[in-house]
Structures are given as C-alpha cells and as structure tokens.
Amino acid sequence: MKNPKHIKALAARSAEQQIPSDHAQLLATKWMSTTKLAELVQTEGLVYKKGKFSAIEEQQLRDAIDKYREEKQVTEEDLLDIIFGKKSKESTFWSDITSAIPQRPLIAVYHHVRRHFHPMAQQGKWTAEEDALLKQAVADLGQQWEKVSPRVGRMSADCRDRYRNHIVNRDIRLTGGWSRDEEERLTQIVTEMTVQQGKNIDNDIFWGKVSERMGGTRGRQQCRIKWTDTLSKTVKNDGQRPRWSPLDAFILVHKVDSMNVMDDTEIDWKTLLDPDWNLWSAHSLQRRWLTMKRSIKGYENMSHLDIMEILRTKKAQVPDPLGTGRKRKDRKVMSSEAIEEDPGVDDDHIDDS
DNA sequence: ACTATATAGCAGGCCGGGCT
DNA sequence: AGCCCGGCCTGCTATATAGT
Known part of the structure; x- marks a missing residue:
C-alpha cells in the first residue's frame, strides 16, 4: 500500500521472471521446520532466503494476496479467518502466496503474514497505562504471552518484547549518557x-x-x-575514535553499487563488511547509506538505480585521501587510511556471472 | 561570531529464526 | 503453536562541524 511505483514495477517484473523448479515447489508446498531446512541445505544444496523481507517481496506478497482474494471471491473477514483461523490448512492460500516470493520457505511467509495482518499489529508507542496493564498481567499469569496479550491489547510478541526490554529492571535502569x-x-x-x-x-x-x-x-x-x-x-582504532571521511563515503558507494541489487532493501549489510575496512559496523554503514541517499533531492520517488547513478557521479573522485587540505592540525586518524590504492574499484567482491 | 547542516548517541518499536 | 532469543531498523535531539 505504501510502496512507491517503482517498487511495484519491480515486484511485477520479478514475478514474471520466476522460473519454477523442484526447490521452489518444495519451499512453497511443504511445511518445513528450520531444522529440516538446514538439513536440506546440507544434503541437496537447497538455497533459500532468510532475513528481513525486502520492499519488493512485501509488494509481491500483497499482490499475491489480492490475486487470491479476487480469484476465490474472498471477503475481508474471510481472509482474516484464513490467516488466523483453523481452516487455513485446507486452503491453498499459503502455498499460493508463498509461490509468489522466490526462495522463501512457507513457514517464513506464514509467520510474516500472521504478524503483519494481526489486528493488534503496529500500534506504536506504549503508554504508561499499557505498561501497568502488562506488568500486572505478567504478575498474575506469568510469562504466558498469549494469555497476557488480550489483557493488554497488544500482540503477544510485542508484550514479550516490551516486558523484557523495558519492564524488567525498570527501577534500576539507567538512561542517558554512559559514564x-x-x-x-x-x-x-x-x-x-x-x-x-x-x-x-x-x-x-x-x-x-x-x-x-x-x-x-x-x-x-x-x-x-x-x-x-x-x-x-x-x-x-587503538583507542581513538575514527571519523567518517569522504573516502569512506566513496568506498561505501562503490560497495553498494557492486551488490547489483534492484532495491536497497535487498541489501544484506553484513556482506559489505570488509577486513581491510573494518571500523564500521553493518549498522553504521546502513545508516550512512540512508543519510547519503536522503541528501538527494526527491529520492523518495527515485529507483535505487537512479540514486546509484547520482551517487556514483557525486562521489566519483577519490577525495584527497590523505586529507592534506584539512584545516585542523591534529587530524584524527582516518578510518580508511589502511587502504592503499584503488580502494573503490573493488573488483574483489562476489563475482556475479 | 552566527547560522545551517551533519553526525553521534540514544531509545525503542519491530522482526525473523530456532527450539520444543 | 507458543515461547525465547538475538538482532534490525528508524526517529529524535544535542552537539559538532562547515559555511558565510
């Protein structure tokens, strides 16, 4: 619903390209546990996708659900029955929608959809009243989240997260700067x-x-x-806080470029980590990318490829790697000085045939 | 010195996987 | 199916830095 047009187009295109295979069939029809999946990876080289669903995948999912509803003449309430009710096992619903997303196992789609369509999903900030309800409910019932959930009015998983992250030890919890x-x-x-x-x-x-x-x-x-x-x-960095430099930005742009993805939500940021450039965590790299991207006017309506194109030219020059032009005299060590020559060209990434 | 912009640091909602 | 766990992702704000 909230995806921009270019994502929708990508989702449609990717759905057309899908090649049916034994493994795809297996993933979409068999209810395999994670252990079973791991076993198949070992025994017959099954490949399947893990991690956060990309924007493209979510769009494919929505399209598949719409299509199912249309074909089977399913109303809004019926759909919720199918997703949360018992009759789900009889219908082809889960297999049908899983088939629309390449390489995702049935169980992963099942969990994802159940969370997304949950009536109590995504309510934002917790109020003091909800916290109090939660605390009392756990005191009465213990950590039985399915029973706690209706008393608080939040999904069981959200109650659990709120409890362990914010209710437990609240009286001794410190916030603000670290000493x-x-x-x-x-x-x-x-x-x-x-x-x-x-x-x-x-x-x-x-x-x-x-x-x-x-x-x-x-x-x-x-x-x-x-x-x-x-x-x-x-x-x-030997006790010194590293600084993000233009060279780091240059490297990041080229690394992202080398991923060859259609959309940046497809990127697994951990794979960008590099032993020769290891000061930055996956998390900070992703945030850097976000700010870089947002520095482009009108980025919201641009495709990843458009954004890449602009950033590539914008950061095309390796900007004075040694920082000789800088004013501050006791310049802190630059994070990427370890990298000697040609840092951005970076043809040592995964070779895509 | 004054203002605009970028970054660091933090909080917390949200998510997916694995096990039973 | 429910539970636990580790982790991802994003927004907000105070502060630092760059631009004038």
Missing part, C-alpha cells in the same frame, strides 16, 4: 566474553548476558548499540 566507568566495564565484559574465549568480537556476543553482567542497569539493546556504534570502533 567512563560503565564504558570500561562494558568493553571489559565484551572482550572477556569473546576474544579471550577465542570467539568473534563482532558476532558472538550474547547481549542478554552482557546486560546481566552490567548488573541490569543497562538493557541488552543499550549495551549492543553502545558497543557497535561507539566502543567497538574505538577499540579497533
């Missing part, structure tokens, strides 16, 4: 839990545990964001 001491403790805890145990400092962190070890005064998300946005960069 020097907190920062050091967090760094200490993270390094202890990862490198000192031979694990990856960027991937193998259990934030719930970290929060616990911070004494519950900072939540798991606070810890995670603090680490990925600030502390990890500083640690990797």
Whole structure:
C-alpha cells in the first residue's frame, strides 16, 4: 500500500521472471521446520532466503494476496479467518502466496503474514497505562504471552518484547549518557566474553548476558548499540575514535553499487563488511547509506538505480585521501587510511556471472 | 561570531529464526 | 503453536562541524 511505483514495477517484473523448479515447489508446498531446512541445505544444496523481507517481496506478497482474494471471491473477514483461523490448512492460500516470493520457505511467509495482518499489529508507542496493564498481567499469569496479550491489547510478541526490554529492571535502569566507568566495564565484559574465549568480537556476543553482567542497569539493546556504534570502533582504532571521511563515503558507494541489487532493501549489510575496512559496523554503514541517499533531492520517488547513478557521479573522485587540505592540525586518524590504492574499484567482491 | 547542516548517541518499536 | 532469543531498523535531539 505504501510502496512507491517503482517498487511495484519491480515486484511485477520479478514475478514474471520466476522460473519454477523442484526447490521452489518444495519451499512453497511443504511445511518445513528450520531444522529440516538446514538439513536440506546440507544434503541437496537447497538455497533459500532468510532475513528481513525486502520492499519488493512485501509488494509481491500483497499482490499475491489480492490475486487470491479476487480469484476465490474472498471477503475481508474471510481472509482474516484464513490467516488466523483453523481452516487455513485446507486452503491453498499459503502455498499460493508463498509461490509468489522466490526462495522463501512457507513457514517464513506464514509467520510474516500472521504478524503483519494481526489486528493488534503496529500500534506504536506504549503508554504508561499499557505498561501497568502488562506488568500486572505478567504478575498474575506469568510469562504466558498469549494469555497476557488480550489483557493488554497488544500482540503477544510485542508484550514479550516490551516486558523484557523495558519492564524488567525498570527501577534500576539507567538512561542517558554512559559514564567512563560503565564504558570500561562494558568493553571489559565484551572482550572477556569473546576474544579471550577465542570467539568473534563482532558476532558472538550474547547481549542478554552482557546486560546481566552490567548488573541490569543497562538493557541488552543499550549495551549492543553502545558497543557497535561507539566502543567497538574505538577499540579497533587503538583507542581513538575514527571519523567518517569522504573516502569512506566513496568506498561505501562503490560497495553498494557492486551488490547489483534492484532495491536497497535487498541489501544484506553484513556482506559489505570488509577486513581491510573494518571500523564500521553493518549498522553504521546502513545508516550512512540512508543519510547519503536522503541528501538527494526527491529520492523518495527515485529507483535505487537512479540514486546509484547520482551517487556514483557525486562521489566519483577519490577525495584527497590523505586529507592534506584539512584545516585542523591534529587530524584524527582516518578510518580508511589502511587502504592503499584503488580502494573503490573493488573488483574483489562476489563475482556475479 | 552566527547560522545551517551533519553526525553521534540514544531509545525503542519491530522482526525473523530456532527450539520444543 | 507458543515461547525465547538475538538482532534490525528508524526517529529524535544535542552537539559538532562547515559555511558565510
């Protein structure tokens, strides 16, 4: 409903191109658990898509649902019955709509649609009253989210998230800036839990545990964001905070370009990470991309390709990599100085045949 | 020095996957 | 089907920086 026209066009085009195959058939018709899927990946090289649904996929889903409703003459209420009721198993609804989205397993589409079409979905900010209702409901019922949900008027999953992220430890939770001491403790805890145990400092962190070890005064998300946005960069840069440079922007544009996607919601930002350019987290790169994109006038109605085209020319020059022209005398170390020559051309990415 | 713009830092809603 | 978990994504605001 809210997608711009160019997304709709892409969704339609991609639907036409779809090639039926054994695997596609399998994904769209069999209710396979994640374990089963993993097994098939091993045994017969099944490929399937994970992660957030892209704008194109969501459009394909909406189109498929509209088509189903039209063909079967299904009313609004009937549709909700099909999605949430018991008779869903008899209809071909789930298989039909899954077929419209290449490489997504049935179960993933099922979960996605059930969340999106839920009558209590996406209500925005929680009020103090809702928080109180939630707290009381959990006190009465325990963490049985399906029973808690109707008492609060929010989806079970949302109640659970709100509870664990904001209700638990609320009385001791700190907000606002981190003290020097907190920062050091967090760094200490993270390094202890990862490198000192031979694990990856960027991937193998259990934030719930970290929060616990911070004494519950900072939540798991606070810890995670603090680490990925600030502390990890500083640690990797020998204690100095790196600065985003024009060269970094240049590299980012070319990396995004090399992904060869039709829309930026298709990008898995983790795959942009590069050992030679490792100061920036996937999260910060994505945010950089967003701000770059928004700096273009009228970007809302432009396709990804149009935006790429403009950014490519705008950032075409490697802008004075050593920053000799800069005024500040004690210039902080630039994040990407490690990269010597020809940083943007970057033909070492995944070769697309 | 004054103002416009960019960025850092943070909060929190929202999501998908895996297990039972 | 329900539960738990790790993580993604975006908006807001105070502050820093660039432009005049």
